[in-house]
Amino acid sequence: MTALNTGRSVAVIGSGAMGAGIAQVAAVAGYTVRLYDTRPEAVAKAIAGIASALEKLVAKERINAIDCASAVARLQAAVTLADVADAGMVVEAIVENLEAKRALFAQLEAIVAEDCILATNTSSISVTAIAAGLRLPGRVAGMHFFNPVPLMALCEVVSGLATDGAVAQAVYDTAAAWGKNPVHAKSTPGFIVNRVARPFYAEGWRLLNEQAADAATIDAVMREAGGFRMGPFELMDLIGHDVNFSVTQSVFNAYFGDPRFTPSVLQQEMVNAGFLGRKVGRGFYQYGDAAVAPQV
């Protein structure tokens, strides 16, 4: 297998932060993209957001107006899941929950063609477990993009135990055709980046709990003296505390409760409060018109 033929459409299931970014890079690369979400308003918001992001790129002369218009024209809202029946590849970017992903893939198997690749953007869930129980588990692979997708070059292509090597290679080649730098990885908890990143967040939480410094100071130190693009708290605000907390829980459970990966009670409270980060305007910091000051 090689990169997905641009004659086949890409279905993006889940049109939140990641789904919108994935749809954007696929559409810009020349693919027809069908976006589906259980909340139709999320699809409308994603398409409007992509159009506005691309128009900004036109204004900066990074793409031309014709390419922008054709990319936007390639975005189509799927009203029901059945509308993705002709997809050559599905990229799932729904909630980070194994049962939800399994249920979706089981539904998709009854809709898409036998040669359609089922890719998951999961950050941490076992690709082997997502594929288990499907009729054709060999066609499932991880296609793990990073946030914000249009800007972040890396894409982890994750093989579960049953993943067909040709499918992993096709996902790899498709990511490359979308302008990304793919790497192959095996399905281990957190894959490469989220595994290495867990202690970055965990030590940030420990420093905060011990009142060693406040969140803004820790972020500034990591950015200005540590050479990181973002500190742990501003990065968690970008990722979303709900997503970040689920990923930590998933890695913690997958390593049989290894204390290195213990989730933070404070982060759980932020999720309980709905302080999910940038996407809702409030996390550690406030976004929008409000002052940018740590809130926790």
Ligand code: NAI
């Ligand atoms: P999000 O919360 O922004 O969007 C998720 C979307 O999925 C929502 O619009 C929701 O309505 C929809 N949805 C939920 N269940 C659905 C279903 N059964 N069928 C169709 N749509 C459904 O979440 P985000 O941040 O886009 O994350 C999505 C996935 O991407 C998760 O698996 C997450 O772990 C992964 N991911 C997230 C990253 C991040 O930085 N936020 C980075 C890389 C991966």
